[in-house]
Amino acid sequence: MSRSGVAIAITGLGLVSPHGNEPGAVFEALLRGDSAIRPVFPELAKPALAASAAFDPAPWFSKLQLAGVDRVSQLALAAAEMALNDAGIDGPFDEQQGERVGIYVGCGMGGAGALETAYRGGASGRVPPLTIPAFMPNAPASHIAMRRKVLGPVLTYSVACASSAIAIAEAAKAVESGEVDIAIAGGSEALIVPGVMLAWQAMQTLASAPPQAAATAVRPFAADRSGFALGEGAAFLILESAERAAARGARRYARLAGWGSSCDATHLTKPDAAGQARALRAALRMAGLAPAQVGYCNAHGTATRIGDPIEREALAQVWGDALGDLRVSATKALHGHLLGAAGALEALITVLALQRRQLPPSMHADEIDPACQLNLVRAGESAAPALEAAVSSSFAFGGTNAALVFRRA
Incomplete structure (x- = not known):
């Protein structure tokens, strides 16, 4: 139970992850100990490892809509839509409903792909004109808002590795205080591009292993650990009061206590x-x-x-x-x-x-x-x-x- 006595229910889950897009199947893969970490960018001087997400934007965007939409926003919108659908929340919202919905997104680096393309000059040698709106870290939240007509608070938190955990906490506060009835909370990141990989390699925090040992390269708490591998994806939770969830007959996965x-x-x-x-x-x-x-x-x-x-x-x-x-x-x-x-x-x-x-x-x-x-x-x-x-x-x-x-x- 939260400070105000309002119980916060988790009523929807959605994700795009290195292990897939269906929460149950992803969890089963983790139970089996399946690793999604693979070699990437063989052209780099130092071996690079990462966990990429297999993602097709076609079900979520038309070719015209994709103009100026970085992968980080594509992943976010897909995961948020799946979470809302899982919660049984249809959309887009009408004006009255939309004012009572909030979006709270964690994103550490924004559109890394858009920046990479800009630095390399794009396919034509020119910087794409939509680089800035594609790169900005609040773009994922904005795309979700536009798709579902969310008119309440639409906020982005950029606090490095804590970004989306903070976003979920802030979403819970908004539900707890009565500021919103429904909170769409989570995070997105799509940074597996050569420039970002080189920057992390320079920090000497990434796991080192030959390509054939990529799957077991990340060893938390082990005596022979050597660092992490970057991953990409998006995950969203739908938060609402337990009272509201019960009134509409929604499934409740758990409570954020x-x-x-x-x-x-x-x-x-x-x-x-x-x-x-x-x-x-x-x-x-x-x-x-x-x-x-x-x-x-x-x-x-x-x-x-x-x-x-x-x-x-x-x-x-x-x-x-x-x-x-x-x-x-x-x-x-x-x-x-x-x-x-x-x-x-x-x-x-x-x-x-x-x-x-x-x-x-x-x-x-x-x-x-x-x-x-x-x-x-x-x-x-x-x-x-x-x-x-x-x-x-x-x-x-x-x-x-x-x-x-x-x-x-």
Whole structure:
């Protein structure tokens, strides 16, 4: 139950992901431990790995509509439409309805494809005239609004890896306060282009592996981890009050019971355990739960040398003696790091884990780093018959931390 006593229901799910576009099938792929990480851009000097989404825009856009619409907006609109359809919400909205709907989108980098094309001069050697509206980070939210005639708040949050988790929390606040009746909340990212890949390689945060070992290259919490692989996609959740959902007979996947955010205020790229712990405590406090009552954590788990031990320390600070009972997985090992969309995809996975009482495994950590000792979910250990509450964590460059706590419907 939120601060105002308004229970926030999750009534629709939609995604375009490296494992596909159907939530149930995507979750099954994760349960099997299927990796979507593959070699990309063989022309680059250094081997590159990423998890791309197979996506055809044709069902969602005509050729004329696609002019000036970057892939990041295409993915977002498709995922948001699927979430709304899943929730049984038809559109476009009329004026009265549209004023009571809000859109809350996380996007870290905007239209990376449009920028890449502009820098390279386009097919004709000229910069395409619609580069700016294609690139702007708020374009995904705007395209969803135009398609469904959403007239309420249409907002974009760009907080690096925490973007879409923050967007979901802000959407919940709007439902809780009565500002909107329906919130379309999630994130989108489409940044698998050579320029972005080179920039991340320069930071030395990406996993290194020969092409034949791409599928197992990302190893969160493992002693031999070497970093993450970029992923792309979009994920959206439909939020509304549990009372409204019940009145219209909507399916309720889970409840968003608490959310918390904080800032490390210490370093742009080095995480801080105390800051992460503040966000986790705030989310638990709002949810009215003790740490021991939360049975599963979908960890941020980037598989970086610095990040994983700090995340483990943050969990230890909050869970204390109950840490051994908290089951943990980092699904980035399989779908890659979607940056601005990571929090939304991982929140969606967490919601399905709660609904089905099954946990996706944390893959490829054959030997856990002693500094990262956690109760990792192993392949074949997915059953969680008593699971009642779960948390999804997102910790970003810039020091912003976000935690979302979900409970069974």
